Amino acid sequence: MGCGKPELLIWVLSILYLAWFSSGFNPVDNYRIACGSSANASVGSLVFIADDLASNFLSTPQDILAKAPLKSISSSEYSSLYQTARVFTGSSKYTFSISQIGRHWIRLYFYPFVYNSYNMSEATFAVSTQDHVLLNDFSVKNSFVSKEFSLNVTSNNLVITFTPFNNSIAFLNAIEVVSLPDGLITDDATTVNPSGRFLGLLPVALETVWRVNMGGPKVTFDNDTLWRTWIPDHSFLLQQSSVVDYSNTAAVNYVQGGATVDIAPVSVYGTATGMNSSGNPDVNFNVTWEFNVDPGFQYLVRFHFCDIVSTSLNQLYFDVYIDSWIVVKDLDLSTYLVNVLAAAYYMDFVTVLAVSNKLHVSIGPSTLPGAYPNAILNGLEIMKMNNSMGSLSAAASVMIPSDSSSKKNVGVMVGIGIGAFIAVIFAVLLFLLCRRRRKLALQGHTKTWVPLSITGGNSHSVGSKYSNGTTISAVSNLGYRIPFLAVQEATNNFDESWVIGIGGFGKVYKGVLNEDTKVAVKRGNPRSQQGLAEFQTEIEMLSQFRHRHLVSLIGYCDEKNEMILIYEYMENGTLKSHLYGSGLPSMSWKQRLEICIGSARGLHYLHTGYAKAVIHRDVKSANILLDENLMAKVADFGLSKTGPEIDQTHVSTAVKGSFGYLDPEYFRRQQLTEKSDVYSFGVVLFEVLCARPVIDPSLPREMVNLAEWAMKWQKKGQLEQIIDSTLAGKIRPDSLRKFGETAEKCLADYGVDRPSMGDVLWNLEYALQLQEAVIDVEPEENSTNMIGELSPQVNNFGNDTPSVSATQFEAGPVDDLSGVSMSRVFSQLVKSEGR
Structure with missing residues (x-):
């Protein structure tokens, strides 16, 4: 077929245009290694260096360079990479020096074969x-697999x-590690349901799940400035007969304020899939694509638009959907970018x-009067976002387990839902049964346990000495009220020799x-500034919570103008007392990490366990028991x-807390x-590391405030000093580094820059992994701490990460749910800092 001169000129210009742009980006960090070669x-224009040239990047127990047996490997643009491999028999690390802080690709290539006794299909x-x-929990079974991740590298x-x-x-x-343009992923996006603004994409790790070119052929990495591959879309269409393909690369305009060639190449913006309206102005259907995804994650969905169909402005109006939600109504692409036709956007x-293993994307006709039914x-691009644990792996997700089969995923989800429902019902019944047994046992004793008296049907009047007639809600706390006589007997009539601590609320008795x-037994001091409101809050909060890492409330007493709280007893007192000032033996680093991990689990549960977060507001070492x-x-x-309502970002309230932690x-x-709370916990982390008070006026000025002093050393990279x-x-250096980085992130000046408690928890568990991966420190470190038992094992990193799902009770013994057997547990042992 011949080609006229105008068409030939357009074709030549398009090729030159594409070639110029495809070599436009020059990454500062650019590592590509052919492992085992x-x-x-x-690979096309890319060069992957030989393995021995990159040996200084790798730390591994054994050098095992494998070569595939002599057989044909399916032809692909990457086939030369699959002829060799590195085999790791133990934990192995690639360490890449980063010259440009910011977002980087990490691309990993896998093809299993048998080498000597190593069968990579069983890895x-x-x-x-x-x-x-x-x-x-990753494995590859006799296929080529490449994984692409996008991470914001900050070190x-x-x-x-x-x-x-x-x-x-x-x-x-x-493996590839390559820096990316700053503007490729911006900090904000639009939320799907409800529609709004999402802030905070910059620190999020992303995995490319799908990258699709609509209406055109496969776009290979040599035709993309960032070496991406775009696959055709037709296999994802639910109804292929409903579409028509368009191609007009010469029409594409990259204009200021729109997409750049780094966002997507002209070969993507120059093709499109559209509605096959067949000239009928009355058709009404959507074009829908279906994609497999992992449940339990959020996804960043990027739509690429360029109106290469219209001959003039304001001809094309359509709607855009993600699953059942309309995300853009009556989209007119020509008005988005200063009235430029065919502008890339x-x-x-x-x-x-995601609760399903399918994600649907649809486009459909606008309902505007006179709008012709068409959409393109x-x-x-569909990118998985890391979960609250910092994980991109469904196998490590605390939300929903992974399964390679989409049908099995649905079955697993249903099974988990039913199992969780039954478990919750069983836990509630067990809790009620044990509480009733406790009450019956106490009724048989010389003490008399009486139900809470009710005033006005819904509240119990607390003595005027404390409340001036104020009432507190008690309907949900009937099983927690303990008579004053029983408390007197339990404390030997508040024997002063039984005092084990003094806090802001009053004295604490064993x-x-x-x-x-x-x-x-914490007895309120009538002269204390902490009165009825905090007494009420303590009862209301603790009567709701049952979690392994939150102290349990056994009961309270409000008779005879008293405000008394009774808790489970904690044999070893406060974390603070073990760090300094009491003469107790020093704790090992592993013990300290386990205590931090347990505390983080408790706080994470507070923040995520209910419809609204519960903010502790007084996190400090004296309140970790x-x-x-x-x-x-x-x-x-x-x-x-x-915490705040769904449509709010914060709670406005008078400032309360403890000096040094605020x-x-x-x-x-x-x-x-x-x-x-995250900020206060960051101070606790440095307190655990340095074993000194958070405010110490006796020290030189620059050392008085622990958080400021420690941050100076952390930023200098000399925290070990x-x-x-x-x-x-x-302390192993890697473990100290991770711990210091975690504390530093917690102490960011602005809350939006701080991690969630879930992220903090994940990083602390990782710091423990780094500590235990190489050294077995000190024979006395045979900790039987439950936290250690729950921590992921070194030889199975992340696979056994304990569930910190806010919707579940965390593990355990009956007494964690019932509050009955309280042989271990609580007390505010030493006088804490002023609030």
Whole structure:
């Protein structure tokens, strides 16, 4: 078929245009390694260097360079990479020096084969960075697999760790680490349901799930400035007969304010899939694509639009959908970019948490009067966002387990839903049964347990000495009221020799109920500034919570003008008392990490366990209590507040808390969020590391405030200079680095820059992994701490990460649910700082 001169000129110009743009971006960081290969491997214009040239990047127990047996490997543009591989028999790390802070690609290539005794098809392993789990419980069965991740790298090096599972191996055929343009992923997007603004994409790790060219052929990496591959869309269409393909690359305009060639190449914006209206102005249907996704994650969905169909402005109007939600109504592409026809444009949307293994994207006709029924889409990218645990792996997700079969995923989800429902019902019944047994047992004793008297049907009047007639809601707390005589007997009539601590609320006494249950009895001081409101809050909060890492309320007493709270007893007192000032033996680094992890679990549960977050507001080492096994529980909920409504970002409230731990943003703006707890917990982390008071006026000026002092050393990268002297030489550098980075992030000036408690928890568990991966420190560290038992094991990183789902009770013994057997547990042991 011949080609006229105008057509030939357009074709030549298009090729030159594409060639010029496809070589436009020059990455600062550019690592490509052909793993296991003794020579460089070329993939189009890309060169992957030989393995021995990159050996200084790798730390591995054994050098195993594998070569595929002599057989034909399916032809593909990457086939030269699949001829060789690295085999890892133990935890192995690639460490890349990063020259440009910001977002980077990480691309991993896998093709299993048998080499000597190593069958890569049977390999099961995890891949992680300092901050994220990329793959977990991962395996490849006789196929080519490439994985692409996009991470915001904030340190001077990027460490990628391969961890074999269950005496298995890990393997890798090739790896890329390449820096990306700053504007590729911006910080904001539009939420799907409800529609609004999503902020905070910059620190999010992303995995490319699908990258699709609508209406056109496959676009290979050599035709993309960022070396991406775009696959055709027709296999994803639910009804292929309903579409028509368009192609007009010469019409594409990259204009200021729109997409750039780095966002997507002209070969994507120059093709489109549209409605096949067949000239009928009355047709009404949607064009829908269906994509497989992992449930339990949110997704960043990027639409690429370019009106290469219309001959003039304002001809094309259509609607855009994600699943059942309309995300853009009556879209007119020509009005988005200063009335330029065929301007390249993209839109980013963040989905709700996926509950299905299918995601649907649709376009359809507008209902505007006179609008011709047509709709187009030029390209689409679907990127998985890391969950609250920093993971991109469904296998590591605490929400919904992964399964490679989409049908099995649905079955697993249904099974988990039914199982969780039954478990909750069983837990509630068990709780009620045990509580009734406790009440019956006490009725048989000399003490008399009476129901709470009700005034006006719904409230109980507290004595005027404290409340001036104010009433507190007690309907939900009937089973917690303990008579004053019983409290007197339990504390030997408040014997001063039984005092175990003094706090802002009053004195704390050791007590014994039923001659075998140890309790801590906190008796309100009438002169204390902490009065009825905090007494009421403590009862309301603790009567709702049952969690392994939150202190349990046994009961309260409001007779004879008293305000008394009775808790489970904590044998080892406060975390603070074990760090300094009491002469107690120093704790090992592993014990300290386990205590931090347990505390983080408790706070994470507070923040996520109910429809609205519960903000503790007084997180400090004196409010972290330890049982006989040094298991940590968060205590003292007198200052707690429920979090903001769904349509709000904060709670406006008077500033309360403890000096040295107080969130400066909360202090300045009097706007409380969960991130205020995160800040306070960051101070606790440095307190744990340095074993000194958070405010010490006796020290030189620059050292008075622990958070400020520690942050200076952390930013200099010399945190080891100020750690507790008893830990010197006993903390592995990687573990200290991760711990310091976590504390530093918690202490960010603005709450929006701080991690969630779920993210903090994940990082602390990772710090523990780093500590235990290489060293077995000190024979005395045979911790029986429950936290240690729940932590993921070194040889199975991330696979056994405990559920920290807010909707579940976390594990355990009956007494965690019933509040009956309280042989270990609570007390505010030492006088805490002023609030």
